[in-house]
Amino acid sequence: MPAPATKLRIKSPALLVAESGADRAGHGLKRTMGLFQLICFGVGAIVGTGIFVGLSDSVAQAGPAVVVSFVLAAITCVFTALSFAELGGAIPVSGSSYSFAYAGLGETTAFLVGWCLLLEYGISISAVAVGWSQYVNELLDSLFGHQLPAALSAGPGDGGFVNLPAVIVIAMACVLLVRGVRESARATAAMAAVKLTILLAFCVIGYSAFKDGNLTPFSPAGLGGIGAGTTAAFFSYIGFDAITTAGEEAKNPRRDIPVAILVCMGVVTLLYCAVALAAIGAIGADEVGGRPAALSYVVNRVTGSSIGGAVVAFGAVVAIASVVLAVMYGQSRILMSMSRDGLVPRVFEKVSPRTSTPVAGTLIIAIVFAIPAAFASLDAVVNLCTIGTLAVMAVVNLAVLALRRREPGLNRTFRVPFYPVAPLLGIGFCLYLMYETGWTTWLQFAVFLAVGLGVYAAYGRRHSRLATTAAAPSATVATEVAEAMAAGTLTAELTADVVEAAR
Template sequence: MRIKSPDLLVAESGADLEGHGLSRSIGPFQLVCFGIGAIVGTGIFVGLSDTVAEAGPAVLVSFVLAAVTCVFTAFSFAELGSAIPVSGSSYSYAYAALGERTAFLVGWCLLLEYGVSVSAVAIGWGQYLNELLEHTVGLRIPDALAEAPGHGGVVNVPAVVVMLLAAVLLVRGVRESARATAVMAVIKIGVLLLFCAIAFTAFRAGQLTPFAPEGIGGIGAGASLAFFSFIGFDAISTAGEEVKNPRRNVPLAILVTLGVVTLLYCLVSLAALGAMPWERIGGKPAALSLIVNHATGSSLGSTVIAVGAVVAIASVVLAVMYGQTRILLSMSRDGLMPRVFERVSPRTSTPVANTWIVAVVFAVPAAVVPLDVVLDLTVIGTLATMAAVNVCVIALRRARPDLARRFRVPLYPAAPLLGIAFCLYLMCGLPLLTWVQFAVFVGIGSLVYSGYGRKRSRLALSRARGGPPAGPPPAPTPATRV
C-alpha cells in the first residue's frame, strides 16, 4: 500500500541512475499524430471484418459503444496526464493513488495492452503486405512464412520484420520517431478518406437491413472487439516526459485524437456496410481492399488501400512499442523491474537496451501466435487498466484535492464511474477462456511482485533507511530541442 506522491513522481521524471534524462522535443501536432499513429491500424484495416461478423450492420453501434467507453476513460487520462506528466501512464497514476502493489499489477497488465498488442498489430501487417506485393509485383509471401501455426503457417516473418524496423527507428531518437509517425498518420488518414469516397459510390441503404441480425448480444460482442480499434489513445500519456508543455498538450492531444478517430471509424464502417452486404465482409481478411475491388471492378483501388494499411500498421507498431518501453523505464526507475530498462543513451536520449529487449521478446508471439488469441488478451488487459485509471481519478480527488490539474474531468464523479461501468461491461463480452488466461497472467504478476519487486522497491528501501522518500535524485535534463 506504499504511495508515491505525484510531486515526487514529477520531480524524479527527468532523471535516471546514469544521469541522463529524456528530452522534451514533441510538440502538440506531433503528439496528436502520435496518438492517431498509435490507434489507427490493425483494428480498422484487419479487425473490422471480425467485428462485422459479430454485430452485422449494427457494428456502427458497437463502435460508438466502444468510443463512449474510451471517452469517459479519456477524460480520466486527460486529468491525470495534466497533473502527473510522466512516462509511466496508468502505472504511475496507480502508484500515486492506489499503492505500489496495485501499481505493479497495472504495469503488468500494460504488458498486455502494449507488449502483446504490438504483437497483434504486427501479425496483421503481413496480410496487407501480401496484398500490396501481389498487386504491384505479382508476388506473394508463402503462407508458411506469413501466417502463424494453426492458420496454415510456420512462422510470421513479416511480423518480426516490422517490429525490428520499428526498434531501429526508436533507438535513433524520439524526434525522428515522432516525425515518421506524423508522416504515416497523415498518409493513413488520407487513405481511409479515399476508401470512404470510393465505397460511397457503391452505397446501397438496403444493405444496412436487418440492422442488428445478431441482436443485443451481437452488438455487445462486437463492441468488445471494436474496442481493440481504439486501443492506443492512452499511449499519448506515456510521452509525458518528452512533450513540450505536457500539462496542457497531453490532455488536449488525448481528446482531439479520440474525437478524430471516432468520427473516422464511424465513416469507414458506414461506407463499408453500404457498399457490400455484411455477410460478405464478416471474417474476410483485408476486407477494405475487398470492398474497394467490389466498388470499382478493378484492383487499382485495393493497391492504394494496401499501401495505406502497410503504413498504418507499421506506425501503430512504432507508437505502441514506444509506449511499452517508457512504462518499463518508469517501473525500472522505481526498482520494480531490472535496472537495464531505465538506462537512457546520452547520445540519442532513448532507452536503447530497453527498446531492443521489448522488440525481441514480443516478436516471439507475433511470429507464432494467431491474431484472435492475442487480440482477446490485449482487450481484457487494456480494459482492466482503464478501469483502474478511472478509480485513480476518484482516489486522487479525495487524497489530493490540492493537486494542480490543468484539465478536470467533467461531470465528476459520474464520468469516472461510468468509465468503470463501461469497461466492466465490455470485459463481460469476452470469452471465458480469455478470463482464465487473464487470471493466470495476473497471478503470475502477483508472484513476480512478491518475489522481485517488493524487495527491490526503491521507495521501500529509502523509507527503511530513513532517508529521502524515494530513489535517485533528479539529474539535469538536457536542453529542449526545437
C-alpha cells in the same frame, strides 16, 4: 504530502514528477514533441490493425449495427480518456497508467497495472505485427499477383512456419526508436497523414456505391451481437493512452497531453463510423464480415480494378507499421518508469547519452515480442489484450477518484467533467466489456494476474526503491514541492532536493 513508504506504498504525484525529472532540464529524455506531434502520435497508436484488419470481425458479430458498437466502444474510451487527460496533465511522467496507479492506489496495484500493460503494449506489438503481415501479402498480390509463401508469412497456428514480415516490421520500428524521439515523431506524423488520406479516399469510394438496402437487417444478432461487436471494436481504440507515456518528452505536457487525447478520440471515432458505414453500404455486411483485408476487397469490388485495393493495402501497411512504432515506444517508457522504481531490472531505465532513448530496453522489447509475432496467431491474443487494457482503464478511473480525495490541491490543468459520475461510468463500461470477452478469456487473464503477483512477490516487492528508502523527504521539502506543483513552478533545485532525499 505523506511519506512514500506508507502501508500501501503510495508514491505522491510530487515525488513521481521529481524523480522522473519531468519538470527540469538535464534528465535523460529530451522534450521534442509539440501538440501536433502528440496528436499524430495518438492517431498513429490507434488507427491500424483494428480498422484495417479487425473491422471484419466486428461486422461479423454485429452486422450493420457495428456503427453502434463503435460508438459504445468510443463512449467507454471517452470516459476513461477524460481520466487519462486529467492525470496526464497533473502527473506528466513516462509511466502513464502505471504511475497514476502508484500515486492513487499503491505499489501492488501499480505493478499489476504495469504487468497488464505488457498485454496492451507488449503483446499487442505482436498482434499488430501479425496484422501487418496480412496486408503485406495483400499488397504483393495486388501489385504482382503473388504472395509470400505461407511458410514464411504465417505462424504455425495459421498454417505456416514463421511470420517473417511480422518480425521485420518490429525490427524497423526498433531501429527508428533507438535513433531518437524526434525521428520517430516525424515518421509517425508522416505515416498518420498517409493513412488518414487513404481512409478518407476509401470513404469517398465506398459512399459512391452506397445502397440503403445493405443496411438491413440493421442488427441481425440483436443486442447480443452489438455487445460482442463492441468488445471486438474496442480493440480498434487501444493505444490512445500511449499519448500519456510521452509526458517527459512533450514540450508542454500539462497543456498538450489532455488536448491531444481528446482530439484523437474525436477524430478516430468519426473516422471509424464513416469507414464502417462506407464498407457495409457499398457491398453489404455479409461480404464484409469475417473477410481478411476487407477494405481492399470493398474497393476492388466497387471499382472493378485491383489498383484501388493496392492503394488501400499500402495504406494499411503504413498504418499498421505506425501502430507498432507507437506501442513499442509506449512499452519502453512504461518499463523505464517501473525500472526507476526498482520493480523491474535496471537495464530498462538506462538512457543512451547519444540518442536520449532507452536503447537497451527497446532492443529487449523488440526481441521478446518478435517471438510471439513470428509464431502466434492474431486471434489468439486479441481478447487477452482487450481484457488487460480494460482492466488498466478501470484502474485509471479509480485513480482519479482516489487522487481527488487524497490530493485535492494537485495542479490539474484539465479536470474530468461531471465528477464523480464520469469516472464511475468509465469503470462500469470497462467492467461490462470485460464481461463480454467470455469466461475463457477471464480464466486466461486470472492466470496472467496470478503470475504477475508471483513476479512482484519474488522480485518487485523486494527490490522496490520506495520500500528501501532510508528516509522520506523532509516535511519542509515535501511541502515546498507540493506547493510548487500546485503553482506549476517546480524548479530544478527543488527537484534535485527531493530526488536526493528520496534516495
